[in-house]
Amino acid sequence: MKVTFLGTNGWFDTDCGNTICTLIETKTAYIILDAGNGIHKASRYIKKDLPVYLFLSHFHIDHIEGLHILAKFKFKSLEIIGQSGTRATVKEFLAPRYSIPVHQLPFPCNVIGIKEGWHRSPFKYRALQLVHASKCFGYRFEIDGKVISYCTDTGYCKNSAELSANADLIISECALLTGQTSNSWPHMNPQLAAKLAVESKAKILVLTHFDAALYTTTTKRKKAQEQARMIFPKTISAYDGLIIDI
Numbered sequence: 001m002k003v004t005f006l007g008t009n010g011w012f013d014t015d016c017g018n019t020i021c022t023l024i025e026t027k028t029a030y031i032i033l034d035a036g037n038g039i040h041k042a043s044r045y046i047k048k049d050l051p052v053y054l055f056l057s058h059f060h061i062d063h064i065e066g067l068h069i070l071a072k073f074k075f076k077s078l079e080i081i082g083q084s085g086t087r088a089t090v091k092e093f094l095a096p097r098y099s100i101p102v103h104q105l106p107f108p109c110n111v112i113g114i115k116e117g118w119h120r121s122p123f124k125y126r127a128l129q130l131v132h133a134s135k136c137f138g139y140r141f142e143i144d145g146k147v148i149s150y151c152t153d154t155g156y157c158k159n160s161a162e163l164s165a166n167a168d169l170i171i172s173e174c175a176l177l178t179g180q181t182s183n184s185w186p187h188m189n190p191q192l193a194a195k196l197a198v199e200s201k202a203k204i205l206v207l208t209h210f211d212a213a214l215y216t217t218t219t220k221r222k223k224a225q226e227q228a229r230m231i232f233p234k235t236i237s238a239y240d241g242l243i244i245d246i
Helices: 039-044 060-071 086-093 156-163 190-200 220-227
Strands: 001-007 019-023 030-033 052-057 079-085 109-114 118-119 125-128 138-142 146-151 169-173 204-208 235-237 242-243
Touching: 001 039, 030 039, 030 169, 030 242, 039 060, 039 086, 052 109, 060 086, 079 086, 079 220, 086 109, 125 156, 146 156, 156 190, 190 204, 190 220, 204 220, 220 235
Parallel strands: 030 052, 052 079, 079 109, 146 169, 169 204, 204 235
Antiparallel strands: 001 019, 001 242, 019 030, 118 125, 125 138, 138 146
16 A cells, blocks of 8 residues: 655645645545545556545645645546535535536546545545644555554544554644644644554554645754654654655
């Protein structure tokens, strides 16, 4: 299984990267996690004639702004999956006066809203609500004998730990700098992400979704990696173009 980080910024694009988007290549499908501007690079890596599934964590602009790029792709098919209300939100965001609507995309596209809990189709995954300023889903994928946890735009919470239990890979946000916390706009810092990995008994932790206004240089990302590694040694600070095989 191959995981490619297409966009690793939160909030807005900078020289450090595009807004959040991650691609997972499995034996039977491609999985895209969130649709920040990094999604435009997906065509560099999607080469097989497999269906594509796009999971949205929530509707903040940095996680959906790349939806307007969808018309450039030649996917076999696309299913957009997210919390209740996803269909209405995508329809509104891709309204004709803003972009190309879903029904005019050059490939079959279906949009569905799901509830929290386990799902068996198109593969086994679990969705749970995280702690954020608006309703946000984290995901746990169990596919090809591997477990990948995706927890972004969240503070440390019980559900992030449940999604990450014994994961082969945790993809965790790291929007805040060391020691920073926010009750009104919850996010993770390097130490909290590392704590999640330790308590979950994960194998690898990757930090992504770096706040673009705080992590203004790659040096600051490397520092976050060093700080997290003091707690969880197998931590990697993501950058656009990073590829991990698990």
